Amino acid sequence: MKKNKWIIGFLVISLICNLIVLKVDIIPFMMLRFEIKHSKNQPKISNIKSPEKIILNRSLEMANSNTIFTVFDEQSSFSESFLRMLGHGGRDDLFKRYNYPRAYLISGLTDYAKSEKDTVLMLKIAKIFDKYINDDGSPSFVLDKVDQVPFGIAAINLFKYTNNIKYEKFAKYIYNYIKSLEHNNIVLYRNNSNVQLNDVVGMICPFLVRYEEISKDRKSLLLCLKQLQFYNTYGVDKETFLPCHGINLKTNIKVGPTNWGRGIGWYLIGLSEYVKKEGRLTSQLNGLINSLEMLKTDDLVWTQFPGSDTKFDASSTTMFMYGINLSKPDAYSKQDVFKILNNYIKEDGTIISTSGDTHGINNYSQTFGESELSQGMLLMLLSTTTK
Structure with a gap:
């Protein structure tokens, strides 16, 4: 027995x-x-009735969900995965939840609602965003990294649409936080870091350009210009206009690759938002776009490392298409978007195959999946199309 x-x-x-x-x-x-193997056998989004509505509904579901879709931790050994499951490894939920993927998803929703002049949709988004803001306009989360600044884009859109002063206060709170990170005219990616990343341009410049619209203070545009000028001087290849991932702040020497797709995207969206507003730095923007056109795949998309690999990356592709459309209106029509991204948008409206969060310069994710970032960028792209 x-x-x-x-x-x-x-x-x-x-x-x-x-x-x-x-x-x-x-x-x-x-x-x-x-998912990767069978994505090309799924029903095509361009053949589905009302694909925009399906994408929008899925985006609202993701924004309302407590699930974190973006890959932040690599698919690793069993022991590492088990420890993460127990909460003893990897980045914590607060880091993942209050970060750039969710920020750009909600901001993308507000951009889309604004472009459609859809008051009902904007009020739905306001209910989602109100989880991130206190009644006095302060963030309901700990604001401690530039990656969270894009939440301010949603606040600006909501203030312009609702006139609710708490959204204006939130945007001002974000602006003051950016100013607190300024050192010798540069907004640092992280305090006490010796390296400045091109991530900063994409995290703060779109917000700074738009903040001027509600503050009427051109200091935000000047601060944006300083970030771009610094990167153009020390971090951009003079022949291709491609930005390296980082700049050593002690030596001003470029570090990291110039063909990291999402990094180029961060730089491009910041640069294109500024050029659209001010009409300056057009030669840099046009030179970069020309290089990107040469780096497209035969399927007219971009990869995680354009020019040196072949795996589609939804984040670099949607960011590039959005930045290009800002500078060249309707370079991509709605029909173009659905046709090009046909194989990468699931029947439920989710865009797939986004490379995971980067762990550092020359330390890039090898895991791909769904992401709030690409979903939000897809909406921002659609908001720039007129037909």
Whole structure:
């Protein structure tokens, strides 16, 4: 009898261990591979009635959800995955939740509602955004990184649409935070860091350009220009106009690749928003766009590292298309968008295949999946199309 109890106990423990392995390792790995392999066999979004509505509804679902869709941690060994499941590894939920993917998703929703002049939609988005803001206009989360600044774009759009003063106060709170990070005219990516990243341009410049519209203070535009001029001087390749990932602040030497797709996207959207507003730096913008045109794949999309790999990256592609449309209105029509992204938007309206969050210069994610960032950028892209 005692021997039987030992056997039963061993079988139970073995079963539990196998279930854990399935949950944290095998199932996530197989689901990712299945999605990538079968994405091209899915119904095409351009052949579906009202594809914009489907994309919009899915975006609202993602914004309302507590699920974090963006890949922040790599698909790794069983031990590492198990520790993350127990909360002893990887980046915490607060870091992931109050970060640029969710910020650009909500801001993309407000851009789209604004372009459609859809008051009902804007009020729906306001209810979502109100989870991120206190009644006095301060953020309901700890504001401690530039990656959170894009939440301010949503606040600006909501203030312009509703006239509710709390959204204006939130935008001012964001602006003052940016100013607190300024050092020798440069808004630092991180305090005490010796490297400035092109991420900063995409995180703060679109906000700074738009903030002037409600503050009527051109100091925000001047601060935006300073970031772009610094990067143009020390971080941009003079022949291709491609930005390197980082600049060593002690030596002003370029560090990291110039063909990291999302990094180029960060720089491009900041630059294009400023050029659209002020009409300056057009030669840099046109030179960059010309290089991007040469780096497209045969399918007219871009990869994680344009020019040196072949795997579609939704973040770089949507950011490039959005930046190009800002500078050249209707370079992409709605029909163009759906045709080009046909194989990468699921039937439920989710755009797939976004490279995961970057871990540092020359340390890039190898895991792809859904992302709030690409979903938001897709909406921002659609907001620039007129037909």
